[in-house]
Amino acid sequence: MAYTQRLDGRKIDELRPMDAKAGVIPNAVGSAYFKIGNTLAYAAVYGPREIFPRFLANPKKGILRCHYGMMPFSGAGERVRPGGSRRSQEISMVIAAALEPVVDLSAxxxxVVDVYIDLPQTxxxxxxxxxxxxxxxxxxxxxxxxxxxxxxxxxxxxxxxxADLNYGEESYPAVVSDIPIAMIANTKEITLLQMDGEITKKDLMAALEMAKVATQKIYELQKKALKERFIRE
Amino acid sequence: MSEVFVAERDVVIPGEKLADGMDFLPGENTYRDNSGIYSRVLGIVGLSGRVLKITPLAGPYVPRIGDRIIAKVFDITMSGWRVDTNTAYSALLNVRDATTRFIKKEEDLTQIIAIGEYVVVNITNVTSQNLIDVSMRGPDLCKVEGGRIMSINSMKVPRVIGKAGSMIQLLKEKTGCDITVGQNGLIWVRGTAEGEYKAERAIKFIEAKSHLDGLTERVQALLN
Structure with missing residues (x-):
């Protein structure tokens, strides 16, 4: 039996309802909130500032450091233990790697530029x-x-x-592959590509093509969120 | 054929395509990729002839030689003071750049400027690694005494000063305060308690509304 009807009734290439806003945390140098379906992320940027511990410093350019964390009450199931875990460390690393190609810290x-990302609901x-x-x-x-x-x-x-699997689909009792993809808006260069599960090469290429359209939709929203801050009265 | 996709004073985000074709030139905060010109920061478009540039709406202060800044002393060394410049980099204020008086070798430098005090200084040197030297020799450079220090985003400093100092002149007149603006975003306001409060409120207003036109009139209405 094939998967013809999605669990939440979306079309196969339809993303969950999204929302984004910039400048939500006044204390931070820059901040944003991004919501897709029931997944909610807040990001706050601090810096450039002095780096500690000092041995991490790079005399040639600044460092981008990400801190990803799911809040204890965020998941649908058990409480997530606060503080870092092996999983959150890895995700922090891949997020930094996904953003690094576009960020220019040579000045x-x-x-260090610190990016703190927390998810109140996942x-x-x-x-x-x-x-x-x-x-x-x-x-x-x-x-x-x-x-x-x-x-x-x-x-x-x-x-x-x-496109855009929710938790129900991710844990669907059949062969499932889950491929997070990050792309640079103009060039569609891939900066993050990971996978859980299995998929054929042909299907993967088809999924990447779909991702180009999907990331473009997200880009339009990101653009809108940033410009909304500076609307002229 | 070259074409431009944005208008003067449009808000653009990083990576947004500003123009296409070789008839246009990339200016400040833009870059060229093949034939297109793209923005490098979140900011406002400026078109002067064939050159496209972006005035950033946010961003860190980049120290430049000749800038007047307000800095906080946080350490004392053999030869002077280390000051916090409100950036990722601290600066060094040498004793001979701080006072014209003769300083004996064993003299206590905290008697001249103590840790935690603010100084108005000029940047005299910046290296490629952003090591900064500052000096207190010059007109209007001094230790901060009295009044209050407030901090705004350094990109908003030109708006607080205004064209040919029109905004700062207005603030000084309407509040009766003396106001010293550091390029790094620290501002020293001194006057009566009421005046200081009014000035601080007006400066915060300018920071929040800096992207709007007719800011001087808006501030005037706020202060009346």
Missing amino acids: FPNA DAGTRCAAICAASIALADAGIPMRDMVSAVAMGQVDGTIV
């Missing part, structure tokens, strides 16, 4: 939501950037390629 040697696709929020927050902070990064998960549920 800030020995300094329903799959957290690293993608985190990247989208972080990208808006970095732009809002006025950090020099070549472009924006937009991210979304693609996947295959029981033979059908779908």
Whole structure:
């Protein structure tokens, strides 16, 4: 039995309802909130500032450091233990790697830009939501950037390629693959590509094509969120 | 054929395409990729002839030689003071750049400027690694005494000063305060308690509404 009707009734290439806003945390240099379905991410940028511990400093250019965290009450199931875990460390690392190609910190040697991302509510696709929020927050902070990064998960549920899986689909009792993809808006260069599960090469290429359209939709929203801050009365 | 996709004073985000074709030139905060010109920061478009540039709406202060800044002393070394410049980098204020008086070798430098005090200084040197030297020699450079220090985003400093100092002149007149603006976003306001409060409120207003036109008139209405 193939997966023809999605659990929440979406079309196969339809994303969950999204919302984004820039400048939500007054204390931060730049901040943003990004919501996709029931997944909610807040990002706050601090810096460029002095780096601690000192041995991490790079005298040639500034460092981008991300801190990803799911809040204890965020998941649908058990309480998430606060503080870092092996999983959150890895995701922080891939988020930083996904944003690094666009962020230009050459003017800030020995300094660091910290991006704190927290998710008050999660329903799959957290690293993608985190990247989208972080990208808006970095732009809002006025950090020099070549472009924006937009991210979304693609996947295959029981033979059908779908966009933006929710938790129900991710844990569907069949062969499921979950592929978070981050792309640079203009060039559609891939800065993040991970996968859980299995998929054929042909289907993966089809999923990547779908991701181009999906990330473009997210990019339009990110653009709107940033421009909304500066509407002339 | 070259074409431009944005108008003067449009708000653009990083990576947004500003123009296409070789008839246009990339200016400040833009870059060229193949034939297109793209923005590098969140900011406002400026078109002067064939050159496209972006005035940032946010962003960190980049120290430049000749800038007057307000900095906080946080450490004392053998030869002077280390000051916090409100950036990722601290600056060094040498004793001979701080006072014209003869300083004996064993003299206590906290008697001249103590830790935690603010100084109005000029940037005299910046290296490629952003090591900063500052000096207190010059007109209007001094230790901060009295009044209050407030902080705004350094990109909003030109708006607080205004064209040929029109905004700062207005603030001084309407509030009766003396106001010293550091390029790094720290502002020293001194006057009566009421005046200081009014000035601080007006400066915060300018920071929040800096992207709007006719700011001077708006501030005038606020202060009346």
